Amino acid sequence: MSVPRPAAVIVLAAGEGTRMKSNTPKVLHELCGLALVDHMIAAARALDPDQLIVVIGHARERVEAHLAAAAPDARTVVQDKQNGTGHAVRTALEAVGAITGTVLVTYGDTPLLRTETLAALLARHAEDGNAVTVLTAEVPDPTGYGRIIRDESGAVLEIVEERDATAEQRAVHEMNSGVYAFDGALLADGVKRVGAANAQGEEYLTDVLAILREDGHRVGAYVAPDYVEVEGVNDRVQLAFARRVLNDRILKGHMRAGVTIIDPASTWIDAAVTLEPDAVIHPGTQLHGATRIGAGAEVGPATTLTDTVVGAEAVVRNAVCDRSEIGPQASVGPFAYLRPGSVLGRKGKIGTFVETKNTTIGEGSKVPHLTYAGDATIGTGSNIGAACVFVNYDGVSKHHTVVGDHVRVGSDNMLVAPVTIGDGAYTAAGSVITGDVPPGAMAVARSKQRNIEGWVVRRRPGTASAKAAEKAVAERNQANTQNGTETSAE
Secondary structure (H helix, E strand, O other), X not given: OOOOOOOEEEEEEOOOOHHHOOOOXXXXXXXXXXXXXXXXXXXXXXXXXXXXXXXXXXXXXXXXHHHHHHOOOOEEEEOOOOOOHHHHHHHHHHHHOOOOOEEEEEEOOOOOOOHHHHHHHHHHHHHHOOOEEEEEEEOOOOOOOOEEEEOOOOOEEEEEOHHHOOXXXXXXXXXXXXXXXXXXXXXXXXXXXXXXXXXXXXXXXHHHHHHHHHOOOOEEEEEOOOHHHXXXXXXXXXXXXXXXXXXXXXXXXXXXXXOEXXXXXXXXXXOOOEEOOOOEEOOOOEEXXXXXXXXXXXXXXXXXXXXXXXOOOOEEXXXXXXXXXXXXXXXXXXXXXXXOOOEEOOOOEEEEEEEEEEEEEOOOOEEEEEEEEEEEEEOOOOEEOOOOEXXXXXXXXXXXXXXXXXXXXXXXXXXXXXXEEOOOOEEOOOOEEOOOEOOOOEEXXXXXXXXXXXXXHHHXXXXXXXXXXXXXXXXXXXXXXXXOOOOOOO
């Protein structure tokens, strides 16, 4: 199918969306990692139009700021007063000037509309030589939609709103999506002639079709292959439905590309996420933002990754990772939390109940369990014992800890930054390390143990602990007596 390049795509995104009942403009509500309007812009951009125009109005400062960051190639046109779709298109054309060629008009709240469907609409428009071609759909229940009324040749005679339709017309299941391909010059002329003599007092783009037909021009239609594509999002229920449909579409694409998704019903993957073949995604997993999963990696169950890179053959289980990097063949979890700036090297390990932040862990190094590592660099082949804390914050500033290569940090250590532990060094269990440790040294930073005999019986009399101690002492004395060693009572 030869698809002509459109001269312009106009995305109408000026509406308030009152049914969303939200302070967030409707077109900025999130769907699979992108705003509603972003999905439509992506579909339109893939057509390679000469101009990409977005008409904004309600909360225009917020929408314009979003588009400046997310779609800098799109030109925004402000519709100061939301006075109907015809007025919105007229406002856009007056702002950008004459457009020669095909103009595609679509909406910022139709995130399920695919580039392939828009391309087919453009192809039909060109093949039939239409002045305008409307995208339609056959819906199971057309209640509430404008009906497409055709003549015997299949040309579109008119679009009849339900309140104006006869019983025969209401039986028609082909509905108007509101998406059109226009001849640019004829569109510019037609929108100038649209009136506002209707119940809403607005200028409707549908009136342009009647105007062009009365002028003797051909009005055609292209039926979308799936009616769900043309459904807009007007409230939270429709937003949830669109999210489910789009997520299923995303999952099917990954599975057909060689990714195993164990339970699609409990798996959510954003549109911008990339997965390589032979990756395995377990149930209850959410992959957000620009997350990338390498070949053969396993993620999940119950794992949430945001803007995180997972290397080939790595395993990440029951973890939350945000803006982090996990190297090839590395292991994370279960129950680990990788905060922004965490980097785990090849074959490294971050284990159970470990939290990291702004920390680089070298190849083959391990932080197995019950540890917080923040603002640190750990070399290759090192091991951090259980229950260690990298003490990085003094109440005012953050400080950095450096652990060298092949270091053994003992269990229950406090590493008080700034501090450096040299290559090959050891630290003893229970130490509070406040000074640098030379390479190959053993650091011991703990007080000598002192046992005060009989303290519990004297200072906590009558407690369960005292009674247990008295019993144990009596048994010990009895055993010593039997062995010929008399021990005085405590």
